[in-house]
Amino acid sequence: MAPQNGPDGTPHDPETLAQERVAVDLSAVVGRLMRRMRAASPLGELTPSQRSVLSRLDTGGPATTAALARAELIRPQSMRGILAALEERGLVERTPHPTDGRQIDFSVTERGLRAITAARQAKRSWLLDAMTTRLDAEERRTLAEATALLKRLVEE
Numbered sequence: 001m002a003p004q005n006g007p008d009g010t011p012h013d014p015e016t017l018a019q020e021r022v023a024v025d026l027s028a029v030v031g032r033l034m035r036r037m038r039a040a041s042p043l044g045e046l047t048p049s050q051r052s053v054l055s056r057l058d059t060g061g062p063a064t065t066a067a068l069a070r071a072e073l074i075r076p077q078s079m080r081g082i083l084a085a086l087e088e089r090g091l092v093e094r095t096p097h098p099t100d101g102r103q104i105d106f107s108v109t110e111r112g113l114r115a116i117t118a119a120r121q122a123k124r125s126w127l128l129d130a131m132t133t134r135l136d137a138e139e140r141r142t143l144a145e146a147t148a149l150l151k152r153l154v155e156e
Helices: 014-040 048-060 065-072 076-088 110-134 137-154
Strands: 092-096 104-108
Touching: 014 110, 048 065, 048 076, 048 092, 048 104, 048 110, 065 076, 065 104, 076 092, 076 104, 104 110, 110 137
Parallel strands: none
Antiparallel strands: 092 104
16 A cells, blocks of 8 residues: 555554544644643633633742743733733732832732632532443543543653
8 A cells, every 4th residue: 555645644554543643633633632621620611822821820829921922922912911801800810020010019808819729629519420321331441541631742
């Protein structure tokens, strides 16, 4: 059998084509899994950017608008809109920067922390329920093994 050409025009053997298919399928299923988990979350009414900024502030601590914009790879003007929406909902608050009086830090409020905790718990509950109701014991073991492999893929 003659090699086929891949998306970049180079010849690919059947094994390479099969691996490309796995990559495409994995990407699609991870996207669907993330959407299902977001739908289970009480933060579902927030935009993906708002959820990302809230999570970043939770894990990374207080940050300026500029620092958040750099971390999220967006313009500071866009970040100001995101922060304004989160602040309006009472999920983040402004505090003076500890070393530069010209800057403002944003941090997660107690209400924001409760929302993040509830969202994470809802996602875990949905996933646990899906795993226990849709997969048998052997499939759950296989999923645990696949999870270890996925962790290796994302390690830097």
